[in-house]
Amino acid sequence: MVTDIVTVNELVKRFHFRRTDGGLLPTFSGGAHIVVEMRDEERTRLNPYSLMSSPLDTRDYTISVRRDDAGRGGSLFMHSRVEPGQRMVISSPVNLFSLDLRARKHLMIAGGIGITPFLAQTAQLAAEGGNFELHYCFRNDGVGSYADFLRQRYDRKVNLYRSDLQETFELERVLATQPLGTHLYVCGPEGMIDWVRATAAGLGWPGETVHYEHFAAPQPGKPFDVTLALSGIDIRVGEHESLLEAIEAAGIDPPYLCRGGVCGQCETNVISHDGKFLHNDHWLSEEDRRSGCKIMPCVSRFEGRSLVLER
Amino acid sequence: MGINFRQETFRNDFSFKNSPEQIRRFPFPFHEDGYMYSVNIEPHVPGPKNTVFEHLFDVDEHYISEMRDRAMVLAEDPLRCQSLPHMTLAGWDTLELLMTEKAKSYPDLFSLTRDGDKWHWINRPLGIDDRFTFGDTSTLPYGPLEYITRQSQGDFAVLDQRDGNLWMDAGMVTTQADWSLDFDIGMNFFEWHAPVPLAHEMGVFNRALKFLMAIQQGQPARRFNWTMTINPRLDTSPENYHKWGTDRTTVTPDNVGHKVHLRVEVQMFFRLPRSNALLFPIRCYLIKMEELVSSPKWARRFHRVLRDLPDELAEYKGLVRYRPTTVEWLSKYDDGQPTSPGFGPD
Numbered sequence: 001m002v003t004d005i006v007t008v009n010e011l012v013k014r015f016h017f018r019r020t021d022g023g024l025l026p027t028f029s030g031g032a033h034i035v036v037e038m039r040d041e042e043r044t045r046l047n048p049y050s051l052m053s054s055p056l057d058t059r060d061y062t063i064s065v066r067r068d069d070a071g072r073g074g075s076l077f078m079h080s081r082v083e084p085g086q087r088m089v090i091s092s093p094v095n096l097f098s099l100d101l102r103a104r105k106h107l108m109i110a111g112g113i114g115i116t117p118f119l120a121q122t123a124q125l126a127a128e129g130g131n132f133e134l135h136y137c138f139r140n141d142g143v144g145s146y147a148d149f150l151r152q153r154y155d156r157k158v159n160l161y162r163s164d165l166q167e168t169f170e171l172e173r174v175l176a177t178q179p180l181g182t183h184l185y186v187c188g189p190e191g192m193i194d195w196v197r198a199t200a201a202g203l204g205w206p207g208e209t210v211h212y213e214h215f216a217a218p219q220p221g222k223p224f225d226v227t228l229a230l231s232g233i234d235i236r237v238g239e240h241e242s243l244l245e246a247i248e249a250a251g252i253d254p255p256y257l258c259r260g261g262v263c264g265q266c267e268t269n270v271i272s273h274d275g276k277f278l279h280n281d282h283w284l285s286e287e288d289r290r291s292g293c294k295i296m297p298c299v300s301r302f303e304g305r306s307l308v309l310e311r
Numbered sequence: 312m313g314i315n316f317r318q319e320t321f322r323n324d325f326s327f328k329n330s331p332e333q334i335r336r337f338p339f340p341f342h343e344d345g346y347m348y349s350v351n352i353e354p355h356v357p358g359p360k361n362t363v364f365e366h367l368f369d370v371d372e373h374y375i376s377e378m379r380d381r382a383m384v385l386a387e388d389p390l391r392c393q394s395l396p397h398m399t400l401a402g403w404d405t406l407e408l409l410m411t412e413k414a415k416s417y418p419d420l421f422s423l424t425r426d427g428d429k430w431h432w433i434n435r436p437l438g439i440d441d442r443f444t445f446g447d448t449s450t451l452p453y454g455p456l457e458y459i460t461r462q463s464q465g466d467f468a469v470l471d472q473r474d475g476n477l478w479m480d481a482g483m484v485t486t487q488a489d490w491s492l493d494f495d496i497g498m499n500f501f502e503w504h505a506p507v508p509l510a511h512e513m514g515v516f517n518r519a520l521k522f523l524m525a526i527q528q529g530q531p532a533r534r535f536n537w538t539m540t541i542n543p544r545l546d547t548s549p550e551n552y553h554k555w556g557t558d559r560t561t562v563t564p565d566n567v568g569h570k571v572h573l574r575v576e577v578q579m580f581f582r583l584p585r586s587n588a589l590l591f592p593i594r595c596y597l598i599k600m601e602e603l604v605s606s607p608k609w610a611r612r613f614h615r616v617l618r619d620l621p622d623e624l625a626e627y628k629g630l631v632r633y634r635p636t637t638v639e640w641l642s643k644y645d646d647g648q649p650t651s652p653g654f655g656p657d
Contacts (some may be wrong), residue, residue: 026528026529026584027584027585028528028584029529029585029587031587056587092530093526093528094527095587097566098472099586100473101398101471101586102396102397133566207474208474254523257525257527263525264521265521265525311379
């Protein structure tokens, strides 16, 4: 049940969930997300959100939702249609962005709403005396969700950068001065993730010490038609619908975990196609893409005459 | 209820036996008259009464004796239980899972009382009554993984999940089919499966890894594996190969019935919530050929499986020396009749 909704700033609302029977929710680890089911008349949306509450207190789960006016409507639904007291179905927590517990130090870099998994991870680390340092970049005071909270709680472990004040995050200096055994985590917009990964690679950080989470939501696009060969069904993917959602709406349940093009679970074989793929995932290899034999229906789309999938 | 715990041995005089009730609940792993690898994973949900799947963690008549055997193995070789430094949290996850499930499944045998992080654990069959602070290793006589797996049948591998792979970074392994935790510790999924024949070419491991990495909290899975063991020895480890390797030369037509055992592993997979590690319990069940043939269907089917097993698999499972003798013995129980589908006895 939604127990509370807090307006954090002009773009972000925070939602608190508790069990309807008052019991504890499942234990989780920092970096985990849940999938929230939104029933919007005849459509069902399933959107993933990072858990930001402390893993040490599972009486409630909290998530923050940034309103995306150009998106497919999931965040707008959360912002405008969800009210305290409402019952919603959420999934068990899944962690695709977990801390590497071998690290001697955890260096975290967040951009914008990408701060949310770090709120849970810092709470977890602080409780066990873990060594962490957080760098948080955001546009202005109005959208710096939880900046004050983090600063108060963790003081100098937290570094804030406001782009409206031309405060620059000297990434190279920060990366160059870390002790051996540090692991790097980055969550934020795609450009930031690419920048951090490239800079780290250039400075010789081993790939396995660099962890990142894209929270790319599926993008809207032109409608397209698909034939699901195994089920013998033809479907149309609407403008504000993902291919995965359209497949689910047809009564077929492919496996999924992240719904964001990262985990690989919903990978689907292409039997034939005549047109162009719009691959938006971070899962398929270049070779997979060139072959035209695979698509990630959670985030990717298609433009063309025909697409036949092995579903 | 109440389980009639047997006093028996898995070494020296090998007094291990299954009661008729235990034979009936034996997890016979062949659903058809042949065997080839498959990932064969299914959800690990509680099953019918009087089966080994009635509870998530089965406790049976061999419990006390198996735990005594484990203690003997550990006394000789402490490296059978290891946990790399970053795996302590996964050890606490394991302890919580085993304690809560055991107390829920067998309230007359186990009890757990929790007041915040002050926990009180009672294990009546083993005579244990301990109070400790959850998360504080100094309040237990062993590390959390060792403490609870000294009280739980089956081996336990604890796999860290990172870099798109699973890593064998902790475990308790004393009832294994010829593999070594001390050898495998720190290896990833492909490294520790490297010796398995055929399966790599079949792409089994890529599919299995993808599935395992996606195992979610509260949705455990299980699969069967099997081999054969001469004498009811739990500890068939590489470390002790000199003690059991030669057993395989001792099979004669007269002793197959009580010397040759089908060894079935029920392998389970649980996502651990705090550490995000994967717990991989491997529970070993042994049954003598003379016990197995008390079910005519199992007798017919196992005869056919063993007779038709590809040579590579027989080699890998170490059955080559005594397979002909055992097949010959089993053939007396195979009248050529068809077998019914499914695992259970008729």
